[in-house]
Amino acid sequence: MSSGDFFQDVFEIVRLIPNGRVSTYGAIANALGKIGAARQVGYALNNCPSDVPAHRVLNRKGVLSGKHFFGEERMKELLELEGLKVENDVLVNFEKYFWDPSNEL
DNA sequence: AACGTGACACAGC
DNA sequence: AGCTGTGCCACGT
Numbered sequence: 001m002s003s004g005d006f007f008q009d010v011f012e013i014v015r016l017i018p019n020g021r022v023s024t025y026g027a028i029a030n031a032l033g034k035i036g037a038a039r040q041v042g043y044a045l046n047n048c049p050s051d052v053p054a055h056r057v058l059n060r061k062g063v064l065s066g067k068h069f070f071g072e073e074r075m076k077e078l079l080e081l082e083g084l085k086v087e088n089d090v091l092v093n094f095e096k097y098f099w100d101p102s103n104e105l
Numbered sequence: 106a107a108c109g110t111g112a113c114a115c116a117g118c
Numbered sequence: 119a120g121c122t123g124t125g126c127c128a129c130g131t
Binding site: 006007029034036038040043044 | 126
């Protein structure tokens with residue numbers, strides 16, 4: 001498990017996501033300088049410790065791809081509590097709530 | 106060390 | 119406009 005450097009980077013980015021905001025795998029990967037490594041971002045979130053609000057990380061379409069791990073209802077509830085709206089596992093106004101890590105870093 | 110897999114992304118049809 | 123196929127990078131076995 002020593003080879004988790006990439007994971008840590010992802011964790012930090014996701015942890016920096018402000019409340020009521022969301023991000024995408026590609027954006028995070030891009031912020032890490034690993035363009036195209038979107039998959040690994042999800043991979044990292046798969047090991048997501050409790051400190052990482054992975055429910056704020058969606059795919060390019062704003063779809064809650066990770067509902068399978070958190071529980072579709074669980075993730076939806078968390079997002080709604082953040083003031084977001086989830087419709088059919090898809091975040092409404094996703095672009096509006098989109099938070100670019102590279103923009104903050 | 107190599108192959109296969111994977112919470113994605115983009116291009117082409 | 120929607121679907122299928124391929125590519126990317128890193129981890130797991």
